[in-house]
Amino acid sequence: MQSGYYSSAAGMVTQFNRLDTIANNLANVNTVGFKEDNLIVGDFSRLYKEARDELPNANHSEDGAQFLNRAMTKAPQVVDAYTDFSVGNTQKTDNSLDFALSREGLFFLVKTPQGVRLTRDGSFTKDDEGRLVTKSGYEVLPNDYFEAGGNIAISNDENIIKVDKSGQMYKNIPNSVKLIPGSHLFIAQPDNVALLKKEGDNLYRYDGTADLKSLDGTEAVLQGFVEKSNVNAVNMMTQMIETNRLVGMYQKAMDTQMNDMNRDAIEKLAKKA
Structure with a gap:
């Protein structure tokens, strides 16, 4: 042989x-x-x-x-x-609905037909119903999703959106420039990123999703930026x-x-x- x-x-x-x-x-x-x-x-x-x-x-x-x-x-x-x-380079877009995460191991949570998934792609937009969604149409989840459900809604009158580095969103009172607190982005950090499985559409499946807690003090959210590929x-x-x-x-x-x-x-x- x-x-x-x-x-x-x-x-x-x-x-x-x-x-x-x-x-x-x-x-x-x-x-x-x-x-x-x-x-x-x-x-x-x-x-x-x-x-x-x-x-x-x-x-x-x-x-x-x-x-x-x-x-x-x-x-x-x-x-x-x-x-x-590892974190890729960030690119400035000046789009108020674009977000980048400046720390490794952090993810946004989104809702898909297959369940809750994680993503680093923060190039979000607003759909016809006023919900904050990904470019593929998946709803971006708020930090209290597992307790109260719901989504992040932005009405047509709320044309000023500000987000601090922890993911807290602020929106203007209709017909005013005064800002009030709104939803808070769900920023998650899995215990072991090696357990994440790619599923396409820049999404990751994580079997312990229901146990994830939102990190409210990350200081890692950059509004008006997107994270480029680390390739x-x-x-x-x-x-x-x-x-x-x-x-x-x-x-x-x-x-x-x-x-x-x-x-x-x-x-x-x-x-x-």
């Missing part, structure tokens, strides 16, 4: 997965609030060595480890994936070039295994015959 061929094939599949991740990052380089995804590449042999004594199958023991085909199990493969939640386009292009070269190397190794070595073996056997 030509184990080198299978190891090369496994390595090529790993690099294809890396290319998919890199391409997705580059496609969202201008997406507001987008967070970069990354893959961790390892090999089965190392993972097996760490966990073999805990496996229930008796054959998966330290003695049985000596029968492993080391050439195949050392093939690189994706062992984990993670999202980089570094130059780094991504460098990684793409590197990955493409690795794909070419694995392809060459596979070609050598299947063609050159087989042809050499056939020629030698023919001479002996």
Whole structure:
């Protein structure tokens, strides 16, 4: 069995997965609030060595480890994936309904048909019913949502909207410039951002959403700004070039295994015959 061929094939599949991740990052380089995804590449042999004594199958023991085909199990493969939640650069928009969060790990809460979700995309707008919503139409939630429900409503007469750094909103009295307190944005901080799952539309699913508490003193809300993607386009292009070269190397190794070595073996056997 030509184990080198299978190891090369496994390595090529790993690099294809890396290319998919890199391409997705580059496609969202201008997406507001987008967070970069990354893959961790390892090999089965190392993972097996760490966990073999805990496996229930008796054959998966330290003695049985000596029968492993080391050439195949050392093939690189994706062992984990993670999202980089570092804060991206902020861009001034002067739109009173645009908001950015200047601290890592903080999120706005929005209501979707699938339930409450988290987002870093603070480019909000007002729908036909006067509710504060995301560009995809999801309602932005107030800090007392889990106790009282409701939404954040802005009437047509309230044409002056101010929001402080803690997320407290102030609106003008109709036909006046005097400001009074209004709703308060729900700013959440999950205990472990590694548990967040991307769902598209710049949303994250978090299984402990109902237990989240609104942070009223974050001093992190910036009105009139949006947070840009934290993807570094130059780094991504460098990684793409590197990955493409690795794909070419694995392809060459596979070609050598299947063609050159087989042809050499056939020629030698023919001479002996």
